[in-house]
Amino acid sequence: MLISSFVTLSLLASQASLALAKANLPPIPADKSTPIHQRLSLTAPQTISVAWNTYEKLAKPCVQYGESESSLTQTACSTSSVTYKTSRTWANSVRIDGLKPATKYYYKIVSTNSTADFFQTGREAGDMTPFTMVTLADLGVVGPDGYTLNGDASKRDTIPQVDPSLEHTTISQLAKSVADYEFIIHPGDLAYADDWQEKTHNQGDGQNAYEAIIEQFYDQLAPVSGRKPYMVSPGNHEADCIEGGYKLGVCPQGQYNFTDFMNRFGAISPAAYPSSSQNAAAIANAKKARSLAVPPFWFSFDYGQVHIAMIDTETDFTNSPDGPGTTLDAGNFGSVGQQMAFLEADLASVDRSVTPWVIVAGHRPWYTAGSGACKPCQAAFEKTLYKYGVDLAAFGHVHNLQRYAPVYNNTADAAGYNNPKAPMYVVIGGAGNIEGHSSITPRQSYNEFAYNDSFGYGTLTFHNRTHLEVKFINSVNGSVLDQSMLYKEHKDNFVNQS
Ligand SMILES: *[C@@H]1O[C@H](CO)[C@@H](O)[C@H](O)[C@H]1NC(C)=O
Ligand SMILES: *[C@@H]1O[C@H](CO)[C@@H](O)[C@H](O)[C@H]1NC(C)=O
Ligand SMILES: *[C@@H]1O[C@H](CO)[C@@H](O)[C@H](O)[C@H]1NC(C)=O
Numbered sequence: 262m263l264i265s266s267f268v269t270l271s272l273l274a275s276q277a278s279l280a281l282a283k284a285n286l287p288p289i290p291a292d293k294s295t296p297i298h299q300r301l302s303l304t305a306p307q308t309i310s311v312a313w314n315t316y317e318k319l320a321k322p323c324v325q326y327g328e329s330e331s332s333l334t335q336t337a338c339s340t341s342s343v344t345y346k347t348s349r350t351w352a353n354s355v356r357i358d359g360l361k362p363a364t365k366y367y368y369k370i371v372s373t374n375s376t377a378d379f380f381q382t383g384r385e386a387g388d389m390t391p392f393t394m395v396t397l398a399d400l401g402v403v404g405p406d407g408y409t410l411n412g413d414a415s416k417r418d419t420i421p422q423v424d425p426s427l428e429h430t431t432i433s434q435l436a437k438s439v440a441d442y443e444f445i446i447h448p449g450d451l452a453y454a455d456d457w458q459e460k461t462h463n464q465g466d467g468q469n470a471y472e473a474i475i476e477q478f479y480d481q482l483a484p485v486s487g488r489k490p491y492m493v494s495p496g497n498h499e500a501d502c503i504e505g506g507y508k509l510g511v512c513p514q515g516q517y518n519f520t521d522f523m524n525r526f527g528a529i530s531p532a533a534y535p536s537s538s539q540n541a542a543a544i545a546n547a548k549k550a551r552s553l554a555v556p557p558f559w560f561s562f563d564y565g566q567v568h569i570a571m572i573d574t575e576t577d578f579t580n581s582p583d584g585p586g587t588t589l590d591a592g593n594f595g596s597v598g599q600q601m602a603f604l605e606a607d608l609a610s611v612d613r614s615v616t617p618w619v620i621v622a623g624h625r626p627w628y629t630a631g632s633g634a635c636k637p638c639q640a641a642f643e644k645t646l647y648k649y650g651v652d653l654a655a656f657g658h659v660h661n662l663q664r665y666a667p668v669y670n671n672t673a674d675a676a677g678y679n680n681p682k683a684p685m686y687v688v689i690g691g692a693g694n695i696e697g698h699s700s701i702t703p704r705q706s707y708n709e710f711a712y713n714d715s716f717g718y719g720t721l722t723f724h725n726r727t728h729l730e731v732k733f734i735n736s737v738n739g740s741v742l743d744q745s746m747l748y749k750e751h752k753d754n755f756v757n758q759s
């Protein structure tokens with residue numbers, strides 16, 4: 262969400278160099294090859310990309326891997342080690358191809374100071390094994406530069422380790438329940454490093470405060486994102502130089518125009534998977550989608566029973582809220598109409614006999630309680646989601662948890678959860694960040710759940726080709742806040758409701 266009350270802090274940039282000591286910059290390890298900010302991504306079928314940062318440029322980033330922890334016999338390397346002007350770290354990435362699907366591998370980032378961890382590879386399109394995935398958004402740093410809660414340290418697990426003093430309820434809960442889900446999608450707003458001025462002790466620190474928060478956040482996320490594929494798309498906070506009145510001319514480079522976001526996720530996000538369908542039009546449409554995708558902004562992937570498209574609600578469509586010339590002045594990342602053409606081709610390519618379920622995720626919702634609905638987003642995307650029978654759409658931006666009955670054009674689908682034509686919608690922006698919660702009133706009649714009492718996230722469990730279970734989880738203790746089941750017949754291989 263965007264904070265609307267701006268404070269004028271126009272002298273900040275000039276003061277930045279005078280106040281370095283204030284920023285809580287993480288200590289730089291003596292061994293600068295030490296991997297930090299580990300994150301995994303599904304980049305293509307039978308592939309996992311491993312990314313991590315270091316406090317030095319790596320000439321040849323490498324990862325050793327194998328199916329047994331004691332014999333990491335294979336090695337994958339790249340020359341991908343990138344940074345930007347105001348960053349202290351380099352983002353390294355290696356793509357590991359030719360892996361068996363749905364298989365546990367051990368991996369060790371090659372460094373004189375690293376340890377082995379493990380991941381499970383993605384499920385092949387059409388693998389009907391039931392599984393659960395997590396969906397969350399608007400997750401920020403915890404600690405002196407972000408929010409804190411008075412948590413109970415005894416409730417937290419130690420493997421993977423999340424420092425209990427951080428009281429990071431959502432990341433702790435995701436770490437604690439890491440065996441219960443297979444991957445995470447996070448459509449926008451990571452870290453909230455652009456909110457550095459919200460803490461008075463940061464004021465005057467400029468880019469150091471920004472970099473301190475972004476480094477702390479990815480340190481905190483690593484126990485989860487280094488174990489599970491962590492799929493992201495952009496939110497306004499990835500391009501925000503305006504909160505607190507911090508103007509474009511003096512904005513740290515990472516904070517502007519999705520620079521840090523692209524640096525971390527550009528090389529590891531997928532475009533679109535080749536079609537697993539026998540249908541010639543599906544194969545051609547998937548190929549077209551692949552050529553129009555602009556990861557990490559808009560892209561898609563398949564995972565077992567589900568096809569997931571991640572969209573960019575910030576730039577690259579008519580009246581997009583953060584496009585060139587808007588307050589945030591970001592993008593564009595494709596040619597005119599490219600994102601919409603991608604989405605059309607991508608959704609048209611989905612053969613429901615292979616992947617019965619279709620999910621779309623983006624940052625800004627058009628159905629939400631309280632304020633924050635994105636009308637241009639609705640105008641741009643809603644028809645396409647309906648036309649291709651998208652089953653569920655997940656959005657963040659508004660800081661709470663909400664469930665909408667299937668709805669189209671602001672009218673509830675009369676079928677409800679029993680084989681509707683319209684998508685079901687959820688808002689999963691309640692993961693927790695320095696800006697706190699958003700109001701849950703007023704609510705439309707078809708808003709069936711709205712919660713802003715503590716932080717939480719959503720889980721989607723794909724039982725089989727007809728049943729999708731949606732839950733909201735309370736990050737404080739893992740309890741289920743809300744539970745629903747969507748039934749879809751999925752009898753047509755290709756849905757076209759135009
Ligand atoms: C080795 O890595 C750990 C974290 O993984 C870090 O705390 C430690 O400082 C590193 N050691 C050196 C010598 O850099
Ligand atoms: C943002 O970055 C993209 C890609 O690098 C570039 O094409 C675009 O012009 C930039 N937008 C602005 C407003 O600088
Ligand atoms: C949406 O609903 C409005 C009335 O609320 C109607 O005028 C319009 O034609 C509808 N649009 C579509 C695409 O069904």
Ligand SMILES: *[C@@H]1O[C@H](CO)[C@@H](O)[C@H](O)[C@H]1NC(C)=O
Nearest residue numbers: 697698699700701702703713
């Ligand atoms: C939660 O929602 C209620 C009802 O809309 C509102 O009164 C309250 O201020 C919200 N809490 C926060 C922290 O925004």
Ligand SMILES: *[C@@H]1O[C@H](CO)[C@@H](O)[C@H](O)[C@H]1NC(C)=O
Nearest residue numbers: 723724725726727728729746
């Ligand atoms: C699909 O899953 C639901 C929920 O677990 C179950 O009730 C239903 O019987 C399953 N359908 C089939 C065909 O197995």
Ligand SMILES: *[C@@H]1O[C@H](CO)[C@@H](O)[C@H](O)[C@H]1NC(C)=O
Nearest residue numbers: 714715735737738739740741
């Ligand atoms: C979980 O925490 C909430 C407060 O956030 C509390 O209302 C609920 O009773 C707790 N549930 C369990 C099972 O501990």
